[in-house]
Amino acid sequence: MCINEDFGKIWRKRCKQDACGEILNRLSRRIFMQGNVRPDTMERITTKALAEKFIDEQIAELRAQIGDKKVLLALSGGVDSSVVAALLIKAVGQQLVCVHVNHGLLRKGEPEQVVDVFRNQMNANLIYVDAVDRFLDKLAGVAEPEKKRKIIGAEFIRVFEEEARKLDGIEFLAQGTIYPDILESDGVKAHHNVGGLPEDLRFELVEPVKLLFKDEVRMVGKTLGLPDSMVFRQPFPGPGLGVRCLGAITRERLEAVRESDAILREEFAKNGLEGKVWQYFTVVPDFKSVGVKDGKRTFAYPVIIRAVNTTDAMTATVEDIPFALLQRITARITSEVENINRVLYDVTPKPPATIEWE
Numbered sequence: 450m451c452i453n454e455d456f457g458k459i460w461r462k463r464c465k466q467d468a469c470g471e472i473l474n475r476l477s478r479r480i481f482m483q484g485n486v487r488p489d490t491m492e493r494i495t496t497k498a499l500a501e502k503f504i505d506e507q508i509a510e511l512r513a514q515i516g517d518k519k520v521l522l523a524l525s526g527g528v529d530s531s532v533v534a535a536l537l538i539k540a541v542g543q544q545l546v547c548v549h550v551n552h553g554l555l556r557k558g559e560p561e562q563v564v565d566v567f568r569n570q571m572n573a574n575l576i577y578v579d580a581v582d583r584f585l586d587k588l589a590g591v592a593e594p595e596k597k598r599k600i601i602g603a604e605f606i607r608v609f610e611e612e613a614r615k616l617d618g619i620e621f622l623a624q625g626t627i628y629p630d631i632l633e634s635d636g637v638k639a640h641h642n643v644g645g646l647p648e649d650l651r652f653e654l655v656e657p658v659k660l661l662f663k664d665e666v667r668m669v670g671k672t673l674g675l676p677d678s679m680v681f682r683q684p685f686p687g688p689g690l691g692v693r694c695l696g697a698i699t700r701e702r703l704e705a706v707r708e709s710d711a712i713l714r715e716e717f718a719k720n721g722l723e724g725k726v727w728q729y730f731t732v733v734p735d736f737k738s739v740g741v742k743d744g745k746r747t748f749a750y751p752v753i754i755r756a757v758n759t760t761d762a763m764t765a766t767v768e769d770i771p772f773a774l775l776q777r778i779t780a781r782i783t784s785e786v787e788n789i790n791r792v793l794y795d796v797t798p799k800p801p802a803t804i805e806w807e
């Protein structure tokens with residue numbers, strides 16, 4: 450089993466309150482009816498040719514299921530929802546309505562990439578919702594990690610629901626359910642039942658990649674022409690940067706998390722660590738330390754770097770980042786990111802630490 454499948458399982462178990470598009474999948478309880486069991490004879494999609502065959506079959510099936518009706522999809526920009534969007538665009542074009550909720554906790558460039566890839570390049574019917582102020586206002590002053598998660602998850606559903614209510618004639622809800630979601634699903638509930646959404650907003654589900662494992666979803670995504678940065682992106686928690694801006698989130702520290710994360714990702718990519726290290730990110734705590742810049746005393750926040758490897762996210766080891774690279778990243782972060790005067794490297798494995806700080 451590939452690491453990402455394992456990873457998916459664990460985080461689904463621990464996290465019922467996600468903030469991105471895939472989150473709706475987890476909130477929903479799936480039905481173990483026919484069609485939800487991967488046949489033993491189903492060939493693993495390991496090549497582009499097999500992916501093309503799958504895509505053709507799915508397009509035919511999606512057209513048969515949807516007819517001339519409309520489909521709604523929460524598009525986070527994560528692998529699963531992006532692949533579902535790309536498949537549906539091929540199958541039913543403008544009958545698909547994608548909703549991308551920018552909750553302000555995404556990484557640098559992510560909302561822009563969703564708009565660019567889906568609206569500009571794929572001509573998708575995309576509703577972009579700028580909900581940044583709304584989320585940050587709700588989160589103001591909330592320091593407890595699980596409370597932050599709950600607020601983000603609940604607010605996401607509320608925003609999505611509001612958008613759904615504005616639309617006429619939607620009969621289907623597409624979800625990026627993948628096979629590990631089904632294997633991990635803990636209940637059999639009624640068909641058309643989407644958890645999180647109110648009773649009067651129940652749609653028939655469209656789940657074209659529900660029998661696929663993560664590596665197959667990636668192969669299909671690549672074959673559909675999605676960019677590598679979307680298809681092969683490292684795991685990113687639903688509550689996003691919200692759990693990396695420790696304690697009560699402030700815009701100032703959130704910006705520092707976003708900017709330092711972008712620098713870390715850029716340097717990892719330049720130095721061959723992208724795709725090699727399982728997960729890497731920065732964290733900004735809510736305390737300051739004294740420093741000195743241009744001969745003047747500073748009192749600013751530190752950035753903590755985390756870079757770990759794992760097969761199942763239950764345990765993790767720390768990447769042995771070359772010291773020269775750490776120094777370079779430190780120099781860049783302290784000179785390019787506002788309100789930061791110190792960089793630390795978290796060398797703690799899991800256990801005893803968790804991967805995320807919150």
Ligand code: XMP
Pocket residue numbers: 460464466467598684685686687688728762799802803804805806807
């Ligand atoms: P921890 O911190 O528990 O993280 O060692 C294990 C993996 O799960 C991810 N993670 C989350 N993913 N929603 C998610 O979708 C969450 O609330 C959440 N919390 C942690 C984390 O990034 C790591 O890959």
